[in-house]
Amino acid sequence: MAAAITTVTARNTTTAPPASGRLPSGRVPQAAADPLFVERWSPRAFSPEPVDPATLDAVFEAARWAPSSANEQPWTFVYATRPQDRARFAEGLAEMNRLWASTAPVLAYLVVRKKILNGTWAGQPNPTAWFDAGAAWMSLALQAHLSGLSAHAMGGIDREKAAAVLGVPREEYDVAIAIALGHRGPAEALPPTLAERERPSGRRPLREVAVEGRFASTD
Numbered sequence: 502m503a504a505a506i507t508t509v510t511a512r513n514t515t516t517a518p519p520a521s522g523r524l525p526s527g528r529v530p531q532a533a534a535d536p537l538f539v540e541r542w543s544p545r546a547f548s549p550e551p552v553d554p555a556t557l558d559a560v561f562e563a564a565r566w567a568p569s570s571a572n573e574q575p576w577t578f579v580y581a582t583r584p585q586d587r588a589r590f591a592e593g594l595a596e597m598n599r600l601w602a603s604t605a606p607v608l609a610y611l612v613v614r615k616k617i618l619n620g621t622w623a624g625q626p627n628p629t630a631w632f633d634a635g636a637a638w639m640s641l642a643l644q645a646h647l648s649g650l651s652a653h654a655m656g657g658i659d660r661e662k663a664a665a666v667l668g669v670p671r672e673e674y675d676v677a678i679a680i681a682l683g684h685r686g687p688a689e690a691l692p693p694t695l696a697e698r699e700r701p702s703g704r705r706p707l708r709e710v711a712v713e714g715r716f717a718s719t720d
């Protein structure tokens with residue numbers, strides 16, 4: 502018998518853009534991409550409401566299926582949900598991020614294996630490791646959005662401290678980013694300077710991001 506597949510109800514997603522083209526977040530797509538991609542954004546205000554373990558697993562499961570060069574899957578998500586572990590993980594964040602991310606019910610770090618494990622080039626540096634890990638992060642972020650959660654990546658971390666906190670050997674692995682994950686909380690709970698910025702950002706125009714035929718610098 503085929504295993505039952507549970508459908509996750511999308512709390513953040515919309516099925517079709519309204520006539521104006523403006524989506525509920527305020528973002529306006531320039532072509533018919535699924536709202537999933539346009540409506541995901543990175544809040545800083547998180548509710549302390551815990552994330553259900555099955556939902557958390559679904560988020561990591563989405564990342565597990567990300568593509569990678571030679572299927573090396575050079576990523577590991579190390580996560581904390583218990584208060585004492587979250588406090589430990591928060592020590593690896595840059596101060597500007599610790600300020601808001603400490604309240605998220607889940608903190609995670611994305612650890613990247615630097616060398617190739619399998620095949621002809623085993624033991625050589627993996628030139629696409631961070632790129633592959635980025636794909637895994639994006640899958641995680643999109644599944645979080647589909648599951649009614651928000652994920653916020655943080656490159657602002659102390660990589661040495663984070664590695665020490667996690668017990669990561671620096672010769673073989675990099676700590677790429679930290680991730681705050683949970684349900685969105687009220688912007689008013691943030692310090693005023695961050696509360697002002699608590700809204701979805703814009704993007705460069707489509708015709709600048711995708712150009713036909715020849716590269717054109719827009720810098």
Ligand SMILES: Cc1cc2nc3c(=O)[nH]c(=O)nc-3n(C[C@H](O)[C@H](O)[C@H](O)COP(=O)(O)O)c2cc1C
Pocket residue numbers: 541542543544598653654655656657658678701702
């Ligand atoms: C690799 C990476 C590193 C980031 N580092 C930080 C960070 O240290 N602190 C922060 O507040 N936001 C950080 N962000 C969030 C970005 O600022 C945010 O994704 C960007 O402004 C686009 O906004 P959006 O995600 O809300 O669409 C990071 C995002 C990525 C992908």
